[in-house]
Amino acid sequence: MPRTLFEKIWEAHEVSDGLIYIDLHLVHEVTSPQAFEGLRLAERTVRRPDKTVATADHNVPTDGTPVARMIADELSRKQVETLEANCEEFGVPLYSLGSERQGIVHVIGPELGLSQPGMTIVCGDSHTSTHGAFGALAFGIGTSEVEHVLATQTLVQRRPKAMRISYSGELGPSVTAKDLILATIGRLGTGGMAGHAVEYSGETIRGLTMENRMTICNMTIEGGGRAGMIAPDDTTFEWIEGRPAAPADLDAAVARWRELHTEPGAEFDTEVQVDATEISPMVTWGTNPGQVVQVTEAVPEPRDEVEERALRYMDLRPGTPISEIALERVFIGSCTNSRVQDLREAAAVVDGRRVAASVNAMVVPGSAQVKAEAEAEGLDEVFRAAGFDWRSAGCSMCLGMNPDILSEGERCASTSNRNFEGRQGKGGRTHLVSPRMAAAAAIEGRFVDIREWE
Amino acid sequence: MGVVEPLDVIEGEVAVLDRADVDTDQIIPKQFLKRIERTGFGEFLFYDWIRDGEVELEARPILVAGPNFGSGSSREHAVWALQQFGFEAVIAPSFSDIFYSNCTKNGFLPVIVDQETCRAIATAGAARIDVDDQTVTYADGVVRFEIDEETKHRMLNGLDDIAITLSNAEAIDAYETVRADNGPVTTSLS
Numbered sequence: 001m002p003r004t005l006f007e008k009i010w011e012a013h014e015v016s017d018g019l020i021y022i023d024l025h026l027v028h029e030v031t032s033p034q035a036f037e038g039l040r041l042a043e044r045t046v047r048r049p050d051k052t053v054a055t056a057d058h059n060v061p062t063d064g065t066p067v068a069r070m071i072a073d074e075l076s077r078k079q080v081e082t083l084e085a086n087c088e089e090f091g092v093p094l095y096s097l098g099s100e101r102q103g104i105v106h107v108i109g110p111e112l113g114l115s116q117p118g119m120t121i122v123c124g125d126s127h128t129s130t131h132g133a134f135g136a137l138a139f140g141i142g143t144s145e146v147e148h149v150l151a152t153q154t155l156v157q158r159r160p161k162a163m164r165i166s167y168s169g170e171l172g173p174s175v176t177a178k179d180l181i182l183a184t185i186g187r188l189g190t191g192g193m194a195g196h197a198v199e200y201s202g203e204t205i206r207g208l209t210m211e212n213r214m215t216i217c218n219m220t221i222e223g224g225g226r227a228g229m230i231a232p233d234d235t236t237f238e239w240i241e242g243r244p245a246a247p248a249d250l251d252a253a254v255a256r257w258r259e260l261h262t263e264p265g266a267e268f269d270t271e272v273q274v275d276a277t278e279i280s281p282m283v284t285w286g287t288n289p290g291q292v293v294q295v296t297e298a299v300p301e302p303r304d305e306v307e308e309r310a311l312r313y314m315d316l317r318p319g320t321p322i323s324e325i326a327l328e329r330v331f332i333g334s335c336t337n338s339r340v341q342d343l344r345e346a347a348a349v350v351d352g353r354r355v356a357a358s359v360n361a362m363v364v365p366g367s368a369q370v371k372a373e374a375e376a377e378g379l380d381e382v383f384r385a386a387g388f389d390w391r392s393a394g395c396s397m398c399l400g401m402n403p404d405i406l407s408e409g410e411r412c413a414s415t416s417n418r419n420f421e422g423r424q425g426k427g428g429r430t431h432l433v434s435p436r437m438a439a440a441a442a443i444e445g446r447f448v449d450i451r452e453w454e
Numbered sequence: 455m456g457v458v459e460p461l462d463v464i465e466g467e468v469a470v471l472d473r474a475d476v477d478t479d480q481i482i483p484k485q486f487l488k489r490i491e492r493t494g495f496g497e498f499l500f501y502d503w504i505r506d507g508e509v510e511l512e513a514r515p516i517l518v519a520g521p522n523f524g525s526g527s528s529r530e531h532a533v534w535a536l537q538q539f540g541f542e543a544v545i546a547p548s549f550s551d552i553f554y555s556n557c558t559k560n561g562f563l564p565v566i567v568d569q570e571t572c573r574a575i576a577t578a579g580a581a582r583i584d585v586d587d588q589t590v591t592y593a594d595g596v597v598r599f600e601i602d603e604e605t606k607h608r609m610l611n612g613l614d615d616i617a618i619t620l621s622n623a624e625a626i627d628a629y630e631t632v633r634a635d636n637g638p639v640t641t642s643l644s
Binding site: 399 | 473474475477479480483484485487488489490491492502521522525526527528529530531533548550551552555556559560602604615616619620622623625626629630633637638639640641642643644
């Protein structure tokens with residue numbers, strides 16, 4: 001029987017029926033304290049600290065606070081210090097505040113070369129699907145499961161169904177991976193991928209960079225998918241080469257990794273075809289990522305109570321052109337779009353221009369390394385000269401567990417992944433877009449069609 | 455793991471939240487995720503919605519909700535909040551995968567029945583859920599629900615997942631021994 005990429009990875013990790021082995025466990029401060037406490041109470045240890053790595057990201061202030069004990073918010077400080085104490089006690093390697101490797105957990109895994117093809121990767125965070133971009137099976141888990149993985153290096157899992165989304169044709173100029181995944185979720189709905197491990201395939205995907213692929217896999221969870229994955233190829237192998245965790249014998253690894261693809265004739269439970277040439281820059285108008293239209297369209301007529309409610313929350317009227325929506329805030333960052341390529345694309349848009357007087361705009365690199373690399377290229381100067389606030393690495397305003405939040409009623413163009421009510425701050429109104437679209441919106445103070453504007 | 459209570463029958467009045475796509479950011483907003491304990495979340499359940507008068511909820515044994523309940527963030531705090539508020543089970547047409555799994559790890563029963571039945575149960579105002587029989591009984595009738603056999607067994611008996619897995623530690627040892635490709639080592643990065 002021809003097998004899918006998902007089946008190959010799943011079957012290689014079955015310890016016994018319903019129990020799968022985990023190759024890499026990523027840990028952060030928010031979803032781990034109760035898990036470590038559980039280990040202590042039961043007098044258990046971390047089975048494989050050498051397959052575990054931790055960082056602080058959700059609570060981290062992005063003002064350059066150099067060490068955990070200097071975090072102003074008492075509860076945030078306590079949570080990060082608890083992570084530091086737990087990692088010390090259980091021998092888990094940690095990149096906390098002040099480390100040159102600190103950053104958003106889904107940025108640092110790939111950056112260190114830890115996320116590799118064929119692996120199973122979990123983290124107590126729904127956006128763990130990001131790592132599937134490397135041809136890994138990667139998904140988010142809850143805190144009880146974090147504890148289970150810490151104690152056993154395995155996870156009790158029901159096998160998900162398999163879905164393939166095949167993209168044909170090239171994306172148009174200035175249309176990005178973010179637009180591709182937003183358009184896909186808009187079509188399938190926020191529960192459209194539920195219960196499935198999703199493989200993104202086709203010529204469009206093959207032509208994308210690793211950063212682009214990570215953006216797509218990252219948002220799989222917004223379509224309800226268990227995991228998103230892309231078969232590894234030369235683009236993947238080139239990314240891993242030379243990174244700290246790259247295999248000592250890369251050629252041998254690559255030879256194995258080349259086997260990791262879906263064989264012709266393998267069957268999926270669900271198949272979807274998408275013509276990538278028809279995708280435009282996308283802007284969400286509502287309070288979930290599936291409520292999205294093309295930038296050339298208008299706010300739609302509500303079809304049900306859910307949409308009516310979303311429009312009320314967003315303070316939008318049906319029929320208003322998207323390009324007439326004015327913004328007060330712009331946020332470029334998050335595990336979806338905070339890598340160097342994202343920042344380069346945004347910087348190219350704002351270079352030599354000025355942020356609109358009505359807009360407060362910020363750029364938050366995904367990791368300390370991304371920040372250093374961007375600064376070496378002078379991107380920070382481009383952003384600062386345009387009037388952007390250039391911050392330090394963290395989850396920042398993607399979820400506002402740190403000081404970066406929207407005020408009541410503020411409207412924000414955001415490169416993050418969730419436009420849920422209150423996600424970026426109580427009463428805040430979030431529109432999800434690509435880094436280029438966010439950058440252009442910062443300059444104009446409203447949304448523009450980046451294709452015409454350039 | 456916290457102590458997981460065995461489940462058998464859950465019976466009583468229902469509270470209703472008839473909305474689709476209720477995400478875990480609404481169930482327990484981000485500002486309450488900074489606690490390092492498993493307790494103290496009940497009073498913050500649906501914090502913004504309740505404070506703004508958007509929804510009214512009373513602590514009853516059963517919550518009836520809309521489709522795609524618990525979408526978004528993987529935060530298990532959402533389950534802890536529902537439980538600590540006073541709910542013992544949630545009935546909905548569908549759940550997000552991670553939320554469903556989190557429920558089962560905490561002895562909090564997620565029950566999937568179609569939307570029409572959900573509304574009928576809401577109208578009935580009370581229900582009786584029998585975990586072993588996999589049935590929900592309410593004014594107008596009885597409906598059967600699906601639950602994975604192993605998950606049911608563990609919930610019925612309040613079993614500790616980790617203890618079960620560790621009782622089979624030789625299988626994990628054996629897997630680690632024979633697996634050729636061992637993956638990167640986090641403790642020795644250059």
